[in-house]
Amino acid sequence: MSYQVLARKWRPKTFQELVGQEHVSRALINGLDNDRLHHAFLFTGTRGVGKTTIARILSKSLNCDTGITSTPCGECSACAEIDAGRFIDLIEVDAASRTKVEDTRELLENVQYAPTRGRYKVYLIDEVHMLSNHSFNALLKTLEEPPPHVKFLLATTDPQKLPVTILSRCLQFNLKKLPFADIVSYLGNLLQQEAIEYDESALSPIARGAEGSMRDALSLLDQAIAFGGGRVGDEDVRHMLGTIESTHVYQLIEQLHAQDARGVMETVNELDKRSPDYLDVLAEMISVFHHIALEQQVNGSMTDEWDDPKRIQQFAEMISPEDVQLYYQTALQGRNDLRMNPVPRDGFEMTLLRMIAFRPWKSDSDHQPDAQPAKVEKAKVKAQPTTNSAPAEIPASVNEEPPVNKYEAEPEPEKPVQQSSATTQSYLPDWQEVLDALNLKAMALQLAENCQLEAIEDDIVRLILDQSHARLMTDGPVQKIETALTDFFGKSIKLKIQPGIVPSETPAQVRARQNEARQKAAVASIEEDENVQMMKEMFGATVSADTVQPVEEN
Numbered sequence: 001m002s003y004q005v006l007a008r009k010w011r012p013k014t015f016q017e018l019v020g021q022e023h024v025s026r027a028l029i030n031g032l033d034n035d036r037l038h039h040a041f042l043f044t045g046t047r048g049v050g051k052t053t054i055a056r057i058l059s060k061s062l063n064c065d066t067g068i069t070s071t072p073c074g075e076c077s078a079c080a081e082i083d084a085g086r087f088i089d090l091i092e093v094d095a096a097s098r099t100k101v102e103d104t105r106e107l108l109e110n111v112q113y114a115p116t117r118g119r120y121k122v123y124l125i126d127e128v129h130m131l132s133n134h135s136f137n138a139l140l141k142t143l144e145e146p147p148p149h150v151k152f153l154l155a156t157t158d159p160q161k162l163p164v165t166i167l168s169r170c171l172q173f174n175l176k177k178l179p180f181a182d183i184v185s186y187l188g189n190l191l192q193q194e195a196i197e198y199d200e201s202a203l204s205p206i207a208r209g210a211e212g213s214m215r216d217a218l219s220l221l222d223q224a225i226a227f228g229g230g231r232v233g234d235e236d237v238r239h240m241l242g243t244i245e246s247t248h249v250y251q252l253i254e255q256l257h258a259q260d261a262r263g264v265m266e267t268v269n270e271l272d273k274r275s276p277d278y279l280d281v282l283a284e285m286i287s288v289f290h291h292i293a294l295e296q297q298v299n300g301s302m303t304d305e306w307d308d309p310k311r312i313q314q315f316a317e318m319i320s321p322e323d324v325q326l327y328y329q330t331a332l333q334g335r336n337d338l339r340m341n342p343v344p345r346d347g348f349e350m351t352l353l354r355m356i357a358f359r360p361w362k363s364d365s366d367h368q369p370d371a372q373p374a375k376v377e378k379a380k381v382k383a384q385p386t387t388n389s390a391p392a393e394i395p396a397s398v399n400e401e402p403p404v405n406k407y408e409a410e411p412e413p414e415k416p417v418q419q420s421s422a423t424t425q426s427y428l429p430d431w432q433e434v435l436d437a438l439n440l441k442a443m444a445l446q447l448a449e450n451c452q453l454e455a456i457e458d459d460i461v462r463l464i465l466d467q468s469h470a471r472l473m474t475d476g477p478v479q480k481i482e483t484a485l486t487d488f489f490g491k492s493i494k495l496k497i498q499p500g501i502v503p504s505e506t507p508a509q510v511r512a513r514q515n516e517a518r519q520k521a522a523v524a525s526i527e528e529d530e531n532v533q534m535m536k537e538m539f540g541a542t543v544s545a546d547t548v549q550p551v552e553e554n
Helices: 022-033 051-063 077-084 101-108 133-144 180-193 200-210 214-227 234-241 246-257 261-272 278-297 309-318 321-340 344-357 431-438 442-449 467-472 475-489 507-528 530-539
Strands: 040-044 090-094 121-126 150-156 171-174 451-457 460-466 494-500
Touching: 022 051, 022 171, 040 051, 051 077, 051 090, 051 121, 051 150, 101 133, 180 200, 180 214, 200 214, 200 234, 214 234, 246 261, 246 278, 246 309, 246 321, 246 344, 261 344, 278 309, 278 321, 278 344, 321 344, 431 442, 431 451, 431 475, 431 507, 442 451, 442 467, 442 475, 442 507, 460 467, 467 494, 475 494, 507 530
Parallel strands: 040 150, 040 171, 090 121, 121 150, 460 494
Antiparallel strands: 451 460
16 A cells, blocks of 8 residues: 555544634534534635645535534545545535636536435535636625535635635635644654654754644654654754754854854854755744743743743843844844845854944943953043142143134133032043043944033043933943943043033034034035036026035045
8 A cells, every 4th residue: 555645644534633723613513513504614724724624524524424413423435435535525626727717617517416425515615716706706696595405615825815705605714823832742642653753852843844734744744754764853853954953043142142253153164064044043043032032021931832941041031131132133134134145154144243243232341352442542631639738730731722613703612610529620621532532332422422521520420411312321321431431540430421401512513513514515615616507507407405425534
């Protein structure tokens, strides 16, 4: 006897054997037991979830020799013939190959005749959405008022393509994708009954690859049995599917959290030896980040779908929620970028390096653990505290004439020196020069540029933040500025930032004003050009100020 594939051998033969479609089987069982049967049923759902299987079980329930029942015997001639696919009164039609209206009319010509063998003549039309509009029109009247001995069972994967007139004449059942746990459990029971050795961990990638389709899961299981020579092993399954072990994903996440770029590249080299699909690797990482975020926000939310919940819980405690969200979004965007990259590995590596680089709330020392950040000495000014007995020594640079602001007609009025206490320094360094020495980046730089230096009191630096940018004051950037100031002054500094009205322009406002002045000068220069003026006169041309960019000065 020839080999029968698992998907056919283990096709459910009763409603009780169905997996994961309780909402459909319950409605049909109640209808059969109470003799409340519709004349047309429409089963919708993705591939391999049981549409045709349920239709055949319903056909047996209607034509079983024991009578109309929700539990067909499976032993009578009608049940046996339906299971074998040779019951004369079960007319199965593949609508994908019979789309013409002539085929539909030929099919409906025999509707009026009584069943030859069974109690009902059952028309099972698979992929019914493939019928043409003329075929649907020919089917309408018969579908609405068929003879009492006829039942229509329609199945489709795309109900949106069905006319509303067809949908309104059918009792519709939407079959869901099968849950991950149900597929794993079913595959395990099947292998036990088939007396096939298997690893428990090998069933998870098969169930995950099936994406809710039991038929796909059984087909993959068939392939895994053949690949493993009669045994379903974890390593064989992952090699067959081209998936990677979870340990590699966990290792990558640990190295990303440790900012270990060299270690990340070494792990990628190991992965590349297995020729993985890097889109699938990113998908696996996205799934891990998703479970980590769930565990952080909803403690104990891990389900049976994940094979190592303890590891997820460790990551949830070790990695900050901000980092998890950054990793998740970066990996998600990386999948889109990977499709456009001619070398998938390069795109995967750039995605991982982007996760390391885009961490603005970490200090610079986190990015370069073995290197000391460079100090810019030219702008570093040591402040001298005042005492009651002698005035503070003012650096020579303060006695020089202040630079004239070339963008204002009049010089700014001299600022009064703040002396809030005996320990307040009489001289405050220029905040812009301090920023140049701090070498801040990203959000920390944006926050500092929108501040003004208010006072320096021993180990406390006070800043006034422009209140219109108060949203920038978060823990990460503040900590980064404080770390940079500690290095700048050579001692531990405590940073105090108070949103309010700044007494003068912040560095960000100065830069914006300078950029605006340069932009206006550039537009004026274009407007005054002889060639431009000639084109205006001859062609009525205009200059779009938005397209003009000032030339960067060397």
